[in-house]
Amino acid sequence: MxxxxxxxxxxxxxxxxxxxxxxxxxxxxxxxxxxxxxxxxxxxxxxxxxxxxxxxxxxxxxxxxxxxxxxxxxxxxxxxxxxxxxxxxxxGPGHRRLPAVRAAVNAFAPPADRPAPPLPLLHSRLRGAWLARHAAPDHREVLGALLPGLITDAQAAVLGAAKECERRTARALLSEVYSLAQFFLAYQPAQNLLWRVCESAVVTAREADDPRSLGIAAWLMVQAHRDAGDWDAADAVTAGALEHLGAHLADADSDELLSLWGALQFEAGHTAARRGESGAAWHRWDTALRAVARLPDGFYHPVTSFSRAVMGAHAVTVAVELRNGGEGVRQALRAQAHTIPSRPRRARHRIEQARAHRLDGREGEALELLAQAHAAAPETIRYNGHARAMIAEGLSSREYRAQAAALADRVGVPA
Structure with a gap:
């Protein structure tokens, strides 16, 4: 207020x-x-x-x-x-497709004349949306075009399910659609909508009794609580989700659940790093690293990006959140950004590398890394508060103003 x-x-x-x-x-x-x-x-x-x-x-x-x-x-x-x-x-601005996504989320119910799609088709569309999101430099534009139809059809699938087993499957898919929506809504002026979608993803996954969709929804809720400054809530969600997933690790799809368990272990470390708890942060990172070592070569989770490739990026984040610029730069030099297949995730890693270099007093290198982030996925840097703040700082520097101004023009930061 x-x-x-x-x-x-x-x-x-x-x-x-x-x-x-x-x-x-x-x-x-x-x-x-x-x-x-x-x-x-x-x-x-x-x-x-x-x-x-x-x-x-x-x-x-x-x-x-x-x-x-x-x-x-x-x-x-x-x-x-x-x-x-x-x-x-x-x-970060409001995306031009935000009104359509908001309308789909706010709709009381799908149109009465909208038939429920076959669940295999809905599943295929959702998988395709995740792949498109990772491949696109403008992933919000891509998701913003897909989400209204996915949200409406997933809701219709839940309402139109004839059997309880079908309804549970439909709810799991709807929960994951809500999780997908959070990647579109994040860092836009739509915080109330983001929280509603976040909570809907968790509630719907619980109703589906589906560990996978619940793990994804919990992973995103942890980040929402942490970004809001409620670290205790982030820890509580992490602990509950880890316990729930741990009870299912012997299931047939244990690689999928193990990757979610490992991703949540890192989130616990990320929260600890925000608190300045170095030992706890790196212990959780080590635990996540042991989890990724148990996964097949080439495994890459389509939602969390949890993989061998991303663990180096996570190490940079831990060091940066602990305000250790030197360690962040060392980890940044070890991490291979080009091995991360997701363009938005690769861009975010470049931004974390830039944060490390900025902490270490290497402002010019930080701005160059931000330029690489822009080349990988312009929409990622356009909506990232850390990146925008670093560009704004560069604008106030006599030495780096021209370099920062060129980025500011592309990213949309007022010069």
């Missing part, structure tokens, strides 16, 4: 409220501790306290943007008291 800066007679009721006071009000309104907020923006609790008490002044634009994103502030004026500067241009 924004401050109401206008009082009776047009007087500004909050014009003189210091930045630190505004920051504290937004932080407490969201229920975040100083430690949690600091972790979300890569700083310490004492740094947040220094801002709130006025010992430090208003941070520069890149950090200010990170704070606004962590606090879900829509306009920087809510923090600074200055003229209106919407956060949206810095955090």
């Amino acid at each position: 924004a401050f109401d800066d206008t009082g009776e007679g047009g007087a500004s009721a909050f014009a003189e409220v210091p930045f630190g006071t505004r920051l504290k009000l937004h932080r407490t309104r969201r229920g975040l501790t100083r430690e949690v907020l600091g972790g979300l923006v890569g700083r310490s609790a004492s740094w947040v306290k220094a801002l709130e008490t006025g010992r430090l002044g208003t941070p520069r634009l890149p950090l200010l943007l990170r704070l606004a994103q962590a606090l879900r502030v829509r306009d920087l004026a809510e923090l600074t008291g200055a003229g209106s500067i919407p956060v949206e241009p810095f955090s």
Whole structure:
């Protein structure tokens, strides 16, 4: 909720409220501790306290943007008291296909005259959508075109199922369609819709009693909680999902379930790294690495990207979240981005490598890695808050402004 800066007679009721006071009000309104907020923006609790008490002044634009994103502030004026500067241009735009996807999710029920598709056909369409998502440089454009029909048809399949076994299969497919939708909705100005889809994926997977779809939905919910700063909730979902999947690892499709179990082990490590718990973070990464070693050569999970190729990328992420730039660069040099078959995931890895180089003071190399991310998948970098913040920081550097400006023009960051 924004401050109401206008009082009776047009007087500004909050014009003189210091930045630190505004920051504290937004932080407490969201229920975040100083430690949690600091972790979300890569700083310490004492740094947040220094801002709130006025010992430090208003941070520069890149950090200010990170704070606004962590606090879900829509306009920087809510923090600074200055003229209106919407956060949206810095955090990723709304995709042109967002209204159609929103309409499909919000629909009370599929049209009465829409026949339920055969389940094998729906399954094939869903597999094709995942493949298209990994292959596309503009995966939101691709998913945005496919999702309205998939959502509507998957809902119709659940309603039209004649037998309970068919209904469970249809629900598992619907849950996975909702999970697919989260890759489209992430980092767009549609947080309420994202959470509804996230929760629908979990509920529908539970109704299907399907460990695979539940593992996928839980994997995404962990990320949603962590990105929202609720690390305890992320840990609770991870623990519950790991226990549930662990009970099914002897099933016929154990490679699939083992990969989901390994992906969740890494998510636990990612959350630990956000907390600054180095030992726990690397222990979970090691556990995930042992899981991937048990999978067949060439295995690549179509949703989580869990594979041998992605474990190097995960190591970069752990180091970056622990704010260890030197280790991040070392891991980045070891990780082979070209072996990751998914274009969006490859681009995201380049962004994580850029974060590592930026932490290590190698700003020029970081910007070059962001250019490589753009070449791999322009839509991934366009919607990534870390990438946009690094470009904004580059714009404020005399040495790297020209390099950053060229990227800003392509990515859509205001120069």
